[in-house]
Amino acid sequence: MIMETPKVLSDYKIACNSHDINKIISFFSYDCVLEDVTRGIAKHGKKEVTDSFNSMFSEFSDLKYELMTIYGVGDWGCIEYVMSGNHGIKSFSFRAASIFQLSNGKIIHESRYWNVMTYLQQVGLMPRLANS
Amino acid sequence: MALNVANMIDEYILAWNSHDVNKIVSFFTDDGIYEDVAMGIASKGKTEITKYLNSMYVDFPDMKFEKKSAFGTNDWMGIEIVVSGTHAHSSLPGVPATGKTFSVRAAGIYQIHKGMISRKSVYMNMVTFMQQVGLMPGQTAK
Numbered sequence: 001m002i003m004e005t006p007k008v009l010s011d012y013k014i015a016c017n018s019h020d021i022n023k024i025i026s027f028f029s030y031d032c033v034l035e036d037v038t039r040g041i042a043k044h045g046k047k048e049v050t051d052s053f054n055s056m057f058s059e060f061s062d063l064k065y066e067l068m069t070i071y072g073v074g075d076w077g078c079i080e081y082v083m084s085g086n087h088g089i090k091s092f093s094f095r096a097a098s099i100f101q102l103s104n105g106k107i108i109h110e111s112r113y114w115n116v117m118t119y120l121q122q123v124g125l126m127p128r129l130a131n132s
Numbered sequence: 133m134a135l136n137v138a139n140m141i142d143e144y145i146l147a148w149n150s151h152d153v154n155k156i157v158s159f160f161t162d163d164g165i166y167e168d169v170a171m172g173i174a175s176k177g178k179t180e181i182t183k184y185l186n187s188m189y190v191d192f193p194d195m196k197f198e199k200k201s202a203f204g205t206n207d208w209m210g211i212e213i214v215v216s217g218t219h220a221h222s223s224l225p226g227v228p229a230t231g232k233t234f235s236v237r238a239a240g241i242y243q244i245h246k247g248m249i250s251r252k253s254v255y256m257n258m259v260t261f262m263q264q265v266g267l268m269p270g271q272t273a274k
Contacts, residue, residue, distance in 0.1 A: 077210070080253065097169075099210055115169065115256065116257055
């Protein structure tokens, strides 16, 4: 039986918080695309997506995802969440959104949207703007 | 009556492309919230949203919105768009208008109440925009 999209996305984020790569990858289809729109990077297939998560958890060993909203209908869904962690001695916490397309209960495309400026300012790699 | 989400999305994007602020604002509830997450700005209520949109269309008078994906139900919508235009004017103190063009992707998450938008949260990368219009190094300005 195929799970409803909101349940898939909720379980996916639980797996992301566990940093269990095998569990995370099990949510993706073989021909999946994980697209970080902010960085202009797209990972294709389970191997590249696995490498991407391994790299991210290696760099941010305490990375957490706090779900704010989760919506889904048919094969489409979206979530809003807060990503937090530490970069050296500096901590960060910023909001992000992901748009998902699924097929047979598996993620075939995730597009992540976030503001790198917020992250860079919080970890001290970029000055804050006068109005920020 | 069930909301025709597909029609609402198309009419909403049409209103944005027509630059008809009154029409756009008519999609929101009286206490609707328009939140620009990247800028950390939330406009609350029709008056604030109107002011925010007017300022946006002054700064980017040729602003266009191209739908990439859209879906939703009676209670929410998700829309991916490409926003493009020219940085012709600047409403931000100390930030000069560069006259450069931009084209950036953004995602909007909407909460719907009785057929109207009660919250819109927009997610995009400000750095991409600033690099394209020449306000930050890192990418050749158009």
